[in-house]
Amino acid sequence: MKTARVVFNGAVHTATPAGVGLIRLDTGRVLEERDVSWLPPVEPRTAFALGLNYADHAKELAFKAPEEPLVFLKGPNTFVGHRAQTVRPADAAYMHYECELAVVIGKTAHNVPRAAAYDCVRGYTVANDYAIRDYLENYYRPNLRVKNRDTCTPLGPWLVDRDDVPDPMNLTLRTFVNGNETQRGSTRDMIFDIASLIEYLSSFMTLSPGDVILTGTPEGLADTKPGDEIVTEIEGVGRLVNSIVSETDYYRAG
Template sequence: MKTARVVFNGALHTATPAGTDLIRLDTGRIVNERDVRWLPPIVPRTTFALGLNYADHAKELAFKAPDEPLVFLKGPNTFVGHRAHTVRPSGVDYMHYECELAVVIGRRASGIKKADAYDYVGGYTIANDYAVRDYLENYYRPNLRVKSRDTCTPLGPWLVDRDDVPDPMNLTLSTFVNGTRTQHGSTRDMIFDIASLIEYLSAFMTLEPGDLILTGTPEGLADTRLGDEVVTEIEGIGCLVNTIVSEADYYGEAACASHWARSER
């Protein structure tokens, strides 16, 4: 089953697919998907993100593939929904998308063995975890300015039940920028698979329902510019649409002027 969280006529609803460009609200009403405001399909608790979890991506960045998972945490302020806008900071040289399979923990997990890991998965969704390379401090610990920026992690549109994804380690991932495919890969190329990540994380901390694991991105990164429409797609999960905008377009000219005035004091 696929479910989403949307706002329609000022009210929060759970929605399910109802045909091409159509969704069914929990009231039974069918509406066009463009007539609602999409929220992330879950409210993320702790979010774990993987760096360099695809060997081809590590090679693309001229880094050695890691010997153990390179995990960092993300703030909840980063998440926006399907068809939302992501802000490209003023003056940066390189900001790229990252199409990632996101694993949603379904029940409390502590000390879980790899063979049992999938019993603790609630479902899957798509994350587009943008990175501003200008601010990267080092390859294994992306800093806050790279990975916890407001609006920089679109999530959704759907939460897909675990049982509806029989082989999450064999899914095609693709990214399209303004209709041109720029990234293409498969989850089978992860260095550390989903079960290994759950075993690794739950060995030293308790995972809770709603925790999120962003499993990394394959090669094929490209800079994104103002006005670009970026579509991240994962086989069987869906298509997540997002548009790049400026700080002025998002916050307003007056707000940006006030921000820069404060920052220069």
């Protein structure tokens, strides 16, 4: 099952697919996708993000693959929904997308062995975790300005139930900039797979329902500019559409 959270006529609704370009609200009303404002399909509680979790991406950035997960946290201010705008700072020289499979935790988990890790998963969604390369202190310790800026992480459109994604470690990821494919990879190339990440994180802290793990991005990054439309797509999970806007236009009064 796929579910989304949307705003229509000032109220938040749960929505499900109702055909090409259509959604069905929890009231039963069917609307065009563009008739609603999309929220992230879950409200992330604690959000974990992975650095350099694909070997090809680490190589692309001239770094050795990490020996243990490189994890940092993201604030709730970072998340926006499907068809939302992401602000590019005026002083940014290189701002790139990061297509990532997001894992949503469904129950309390502590000291979870790898073999039981998927029992803790509620479902999956698509994340696009933008980064400004010139703001990085280094790729092992991303600073707050890189990964905790307002609007920097579109999430959605759908939360797909765990059982509807039988092999999350064999999904194709693709990114398109203005209709041109610029990134293609597969979740099978993660250095630390989903089960390993859940085992690792739950070994020193308790995971809770609503926690989200962003699992990293493969190689194939490109700069994005105001006016660009970015589509991040994961096989069997969804197609997340987002656009880039300048600070001047985003914060324009009125």
